[in-house]
Amino acid sequence: MTNIKKKKNVIKILHIDLGNGNIFLEKTDRYHEWLGGIGIGEWLIYKEVKTSVNAFDPENRIIFGTGPLNGTLSPTACRLYAVSKSPLNLMCSSSAGGFFAPELRFAGYDHIVIKGKSKKPVLILINDEDVKIINASDVWGKTTWETDNYLKNITKQPKLQVLSIGPAGEKLVRGACIMVNKNRALGRAGLGAIMGSKNLKAIAVRGTKSVNIANPKQFFSISDKIINKLKKSKAIKALGNYGTLSCVENKNLYGGWSYKNFQDLNIPFTMRKKFSSDVLKKNYEKKILSCFSCPIGCDRIYEINKGPYKGTEAEGTQFESLAAFGAKLGIDDFSFCVKADSLCNQLGIDVDFPAGIIAWLMESNEKGLIDKKDLDGIIPSWGDQESALKFINKIAHREGIGDVLANGALYAANLLNKKSKYYVMNIKGKELYEPLRYAVGYTLGACVSPRGGTHTMGSPFCESNANIDFKKAKEKYKIETFNKPLEWKDKEKLVAYYEKLHRIDSCLGLCHYVTDWLDISLPGFKDLTDLCNSVIGEEYTEEEIMRISLRIINIEKAFNLLHANLSKKDDFPPERDMKEAVPTGPAKGFKLKKEKFNNLLEKYYTLHEWDKATGFPTRKCLEKLNLTDVANDLKKAGKLIEK
Amino acid sequence: MIFNAEFCIDCKMCEIACSFHHTGVFNPNLASIEILDNTRKDIKIKIYREKEKGKNNLNCDHCCGLDEEMCIKYCPMGEELKSIINLSRKLETC
Numbered sequence: 001m002t003n004i005k006k007k008k009n010v011i012k013i014l015h016i017d018l019g020n021g022n023i024f025l026e027k028t029d030r031y032h033e034w035l036g037g038i039g040i041g042e043w044l045i046y047k048e049v050k051t052s053v054n055a056f057d058p059e060n061r062i063i064f065g066t067g068p069l070n071g072t073l074s075p076t077a078c079r080l081y082a083v084s085k086s087p088l089n090l091m092c093s094s095s096a097g098g099f100f101a102p103e104l105r106f107a108g109y110d111h112i113v114i115k116g117k118s119k120k121p122v123l124i125l126i127n128d129e130d131v132k133i134i135n136a137s138d139v140w141g142k143t144t145w146e147t148d149n150y151l152k153n154i155t156k157q158p159k160l161q162v163l164s165i166g167p168a169g170e171k172l173v174r175g176a177c178i179m180v181n182k183n184r185a186l187g188r189a190g191l192g193a194i195m196g197s198k199n200l201k202a203i204a205v206r207g208t209k210s211v212n213i214a215n216p217k218q219f220f221s222i223s224d225k226i227i228n229k230l231k232k233s234k235a236i237k238a239l240g241n242y243g244t245l246s247c248v249e250n251k252n253l254y255g256g257w258s259y260k261n262f263q264d265l266n267i268p269f270t271m272r273k274k275f276s277s278d279v280l281k282k283n284y285e286k287k288i289l290s291c292f293s294c295p296i297g298c299d300r301i302y303e304i305n306k307g308p309y310k311g312t313e314a315e316g317t318q319f320e321s322l323a324a325f326g327a328k329l330g331i332d333d334f335s336f337c338v339k340a341d342s343l344c345n346q347l348g349i350d351v352d353f354p355a356g357i358i359a360w361l362m363e364s365n366e367k368g369l370i371d372k373k374d375l376d377g378i379i380p381s382w383g384d385q386e387s388a389l390k391f392i393n394k395i396a397h398r399e400g401i402g403d404v405l406a407n408g409a410l411y412a413a414n415l416l417n418k419k420s421k422y423y424v425m426n427i428k429g430k431e432l433y434e435p436l437r438y439a440v441g442y443t444l445g446a447c448v449s450p451r452g453g454t455h456t457m458g459s460p461f462c463e464s465n466a467n468i469d470f471k472k473a474k475e476k477y478k479i480e481t482f483n484k485p486l487e488w489k490d491k492e493k494l495v496a497y498y499e500k501l502h503r504i505d506s507c508l509g510l511c512h513y514v515t516d517w518l519d520i521s522l523p524g525f526k527d528l529t530d531l532c533n534s535v536i537g538e539e540y541t542e543e544e545i546m547r548i549s550l551r552i553i554n555i556e557k558a559f560n561l562l563h564a565n566l567s568k569k570d571d572f573p574p575e576r577d578m579k580e581a582v583p584t585g586p587a588k589g590f591k592l593k594k595e596k597f598n599n600l601l602e603k604y605y606t607l608h609e610w611d612k613a614t615g616f617p618t619r620k621c622l623e624k625l626n627l628t629d630v631a632n633d634l635k636k637a638g639k640l641i642e643k
Numbered sequence: 644m645i646f647n648a649e650f651c652i653d654c655k656m657c658e659i660a661c662s663f664h665h666t667g668v669f670n671p672n673l674a675s676i677e678i679l680d681n682t683r684k685d686i687k688i689k690i691y692r693e694k695e696k697g698k699n700n701l702n703c704d705h706c707c708g709l710d711e712e713m714c715i716k717y718c719p720m721g722e723e724l725k726s727i728i729n730l731s732r733k734l735e736t737c
Contacts, residue, residue: 072669073656073659073717211668213669216667227717286684288652289653289683290653292654293655295654295656297652297719315683
């Protein structure tokens with residue numbers, strides 16, 4: 001592979017030091033080999049955050065980034081990225097839809113790099129060139145929704161776009177997230193706690209400038225082609241009809257639930273009936289909405305008309321909340337899921353974080369491994385909505401036992417009863433959302449993801465997609481097992497494809513849903529490369545674009561080896577998934593045998609030219625990617641294979 | 644002219660497409676159509692027409708020179724938006 005020629009794409013980075021109040025704008029073309037979005041964000045974190053810096057130290061950075069497509073008419077160009085060293089010392093990037101990213105570009109910025117710690121709580125207000133740091137004492141302690149309203153009121157700008165943290169972020173809860181436009185979360189990485197550690201409550205932006213494109217004719221030709229593909233896609237149509245609840249039927253068909261803390265991956269008939277996507281749409285859907293420049297419309301406002309949560313209204317409740325607060329806790333009531341989701345959004349806490357902790361508490365209680373005296377007198381049992389809501393509040397406010405739980409389930413299990421650790425379903429210390437024993441490739445993607453258990457950084461969806469176009473899929477994936485979820489062969493190749501593709505859409509500012517993830521006929525590398533070139537006026541080849549994605553994956557790997565001291569054992573599934581077979585349903589009898597998983601992991605490492613025994617990168621691999629300095633960093637730490 | 648738009652999913656593709664027609668760049672602030680979405684539950688659409696002096700004097704010209712209005716072409720609910728655009732033309736003529 002040749003090195004990428006120097007490109008001319010100039011990006012604008014707004015640097016803000018909260019320690020001394022310094023603000024300056026950097027215009028640079030130095031990051032052409034990182035493309036944009038998470039590419040630039042993760043490289044800056046790798047370069048600027050030393051291993052001696054802890055996540056909550058002022059010297060840690062949090063970076064908010066956009067991609068070159070944000071602000072254009074490119075379908076789904078709405079995603080905002082945040083990157084930081086996470087509370088678990090991992091390289092963590094997280095993405096959210098909504099309207100903040102395009103607004104930031106309309107204000108004239110591609111990235112915001114924040115370092116330092118303010119002495120007092122502050123807000124950052126951006127109005128085109130005018131960037132101010134102001135006192136946040138009026139909203140410190142308030143919810144994300146109150147903060148959003150406050151900022152719109154004091155600026156008298158209804159079109160202001162706001163990202164903020166709630167009480168959970170202020171109190172450095174490990175699973176705190178950052179809410180964007182009230183209902184979109186930069187979640188699963190604890191980035192809300194990083195903002196809290198800097199005494200930064202919110203960032204608000206209003207922009208009135210324009211976003212230019214280099215080659216409009218080419219842009220509209222590709223963009224129109226993609227829009228037409230989206231219109232024809234069955235999977236996208238279902239997403240438009242039901243939101244992300246459209247995947248309920250597939251989860252039933254393949255057995256992809258997390259019932260009672262993953263005891264089973266199949267749900268009981270009564271729950272299945274209540275969780276049908278048609279029933280949920282009929283009973284709860286109030287309005288269909290979308291993110292910026294997205295024709296799909298997978299966002300929803302749900303409204304509760306009866307029962308204890310009557311009057312609750314929430315935007316953005318996803319399938320994830322149904323799985324996490326419904327199936328995982330044994331609660332067959334969607335109105336509870338909407339209530340819990342809405343509460344989490346206001347408190348600024350990631351849905352999967354309290355759900356994972358509560359599921360572990362419920363199972364530990366069932367197995368007699370926990371004493372209610374240790375839990376402020378609350379008995380957590382399956383299906384108990386009241387105790388679940390109490391725990392969410394306690395965790396977010398670090399109140400009583402919540403102060404222990406706020407550091408995560410593994411930390412709490414170590415303190416309360418080490419025997420209960422088996423029931424902490426986690427990868428790399430982070431509470432797991434993903435059911436694993438029903439699809440091998442999906443599992444591998446979640447296990448090797450740098451931020452610890454996630455299905456959006458490499459997990460394929462094709463294994464459990466009943467509507468896949470067989471011929472096209474075979475041509476693209478070049479393997480026979482792409483639609484056989486319980487087969488092991490060649491699954492590393494599927495993960496290698498999607499971890500690269502998703503790094504690239506995350507560099508460009510696009511949503512995963514516009515790619516061939518859910519539907520093989522949607523864009524892959526070629527369309528994304530052409531779209532990118534038409535906007536920034538470069539001539540990246542597909543090979544160069546893939547090389548950028550590999551550079552990003554290797555940076556993540558190196559960061560986690562250096563900062564979190566990860567090793568091969570951290571890339572394995574939780575013990576339960578390796579020891580216990582799925583009890584019922586389509587995946588009945590299947591488990592992820594350790595030896596088989598080890599073989600798959602070694603094939604995956606080999607594909608990356610990483611050492612199969614340790615997972616450490618080889619010098620050859622890093623030098624080919626022009627990452628010699630990174631190889632040298634790893635060498636010093638004894639984490640490089642010299643071959 | 645302001646119209647109720649229950650069908651609108653608030654993606655703002657009409658605004659950015661419109662701005663491109665008028666200016667050759669993407670900027671929702673330079674469009675002759677505006678989504679009023681202070682509450683995302685009750686969305687209205689404002690069309691800036693000649694009589695009303697739009698933002699930066701950019702008024703709807705029905706994408707003069709093009710086969711179809713850009714806002715309608717890119718709206719995921721194009722047929723519904725078309726009725727509003729046509730109604731606005733009628734109302735102005737009256």
